[in-house]
Amino acid sequence: MKILGLDSSGLVASVAVVEEDNLLAEYTVNYKKTHSQTLLPMLDEIVKMTELDLNTIDAIAIAGGPGSFTGLRIGSATAKGLGFVLGKPLIQVPTVEGLAYNLWGSSKLVCPLMDARRNQVYTGLYAFAQESLQVLIPQCAVGIDEIISRVNERDCPVVFLGDGVSVFRMFIEDNCQVSYSFAPAHLNKQRAAAVAALGCIYYRQGKLQTAAQHRPDYLRLSQAERERLAQGKSLQLKD
Secondary structure (H helix, E strand, O other), rough: OOOEEEEOOOOOOEEEEEEOOOOEEEEEEOOOHHHHHHHHHHHHHHHHHOOOOOEEEOOOEEEEOOOOHHHEEEEEEEHHHHHHHHHOOEEEOOHHHHHHHHHOOOOOOEEEEEEEOEEEEEEEEEEEEEEEEEEEEEEEEEEHHHHHHHHHOOOOEEEEEOOOOHHHHHHHHOOOOEEEOOOOOOOOOOHHHHHHHHHHHHOOOOOEEEOOOOOOOOOOOOOOHHHHHHHHHHHHHOO
């Protein structure tokens, strides 16, 4: 089985190809360029370097949200376009689960934190047992205080990762009451290799969709949608 993985859900843009238990290639960039400038050129470079015929892949695993609205749309459009052209199914990997899978095999609880602005995070809580990822708290958008409170209730060592760590590190240090640590630099951001590897598992479980069926999972309204909704409510009150 050969899976192409894409992740542009956050600040990182990442492309990878996984064949069974073998990572053939991964290209990850965490820089200030937009994903529309980086994602396809990165894929093209992988294709050239590995002499990959994209027709030989079995499916396209895409980090399907939550995350940056713009990043998710770019990743979704790229995955859908490839799916249509190649006639391949898509595997929608929840972004937070893909991030947690970076730490496969950890004996600690795994708590990804993606900065969702407005003092909120996209997060969840996971553990590894019986060689599989166990979902203790499904991915959600909540205040940083709420997820730390939920972590404290577990009374188990936990490791934090994601771009939200740097934003909320001081809060974690002041409020986390259990033993905690932070993932190292090579594991603390989104990686398409983890998305593709988890995609292999979901492929075997039959969690496939067509390119036409795929929709990103934003978890909450965009700022523009929130403002439009607030404006509508304001007009109703005036009426």
